Amino acid sequence: MNTSEFLSLLKQHQDKSLLFEYTDGKFVGANYHITEVKNITIDSIDCGTQTDFWKETIVQLWESPDEIGKTEYMSTYKALAILNKVDRIKPMTRDAEVKIEYSNDNFHTAQLFVNDYALDTNSLIFKLSVQKTDCKAKETCGVSEKTEKVVAEEGCCTGNSACC
Template sequence: MTHTRMTWQAFRSQLEKYPEQILQFQYAADKLVAPSYHITEIKQAPITSVDCGGKINTWTEIIVQLWEPEQPQTSRAMAVNKALKIVDLVEKNIDLHPNAVVKIEFGNAAFDTRQLYPGEFLLEGENLVVNLQPDATQCKATDRGATCGTPKKQTMEAAESCTPGGGCC
């Protein structure tokens, strides 16, 4: 599944359009983060990697971490303008890269912690619901037209014979 990744600038712009709405995050079908969630931190992570073809890749991610307290403290989620106040506080201390990829980090007792991408922003009554989407692993070399040395449907035997520098992922 290919997913368009949202930049920090686009994410913030979406929030700024709806300051009075109640900010909700949907992490799975019909599953919202509990309304007592907190935005515990916003991290900026510069990434440098080397792919299986030996190419260096760099990008920046901004990770917004959500936490559900064990004892719910409220039955109503925070307003978008409160979330923007947290963003402003962070941006007073860190120059967040406007073109960085945004991820939302979340987990609870029923959902293993992971980083999800913001997808659609849906207006539902007083709520602004950010629909979170999972990511999938990928071979960056295929983005450059490489076949990674394997046919489209790789067999387990072929995967086990792949060696570093051998041209496959």
């Protein structure tokens, strides 16, 4: 989901509570705060020497230990107000992918993709997902789609590989 779509959903549903489902059936606690918004520029080169460039908007969520047990979630209205304030100071790129950065005691820190959303009577729920790392240069590097377990002693680069 891009930043524009994310903001549009918030704007359309300002009367609802804002929830984030970080894995199936598990939600960021109601004690969360939006602690940072990052406008990220990625300028990369993959193992096959192909360059790439894109932008991302990262919205960081943090659960306040002082508000454990809180049951009322942040409203989309409040989240939108925070993001609009950020946008006035550091404009967000509207076509940039939006990701949610989050962790808790039982879930590693991750930048999660907004995979989908759901609505119910009271809530706008963003369904988040982790995307596995992948080789972008499979063809160049001679990597098959089906991955095989690599034995550590062999190393990752061979004399026949176009990579490394």
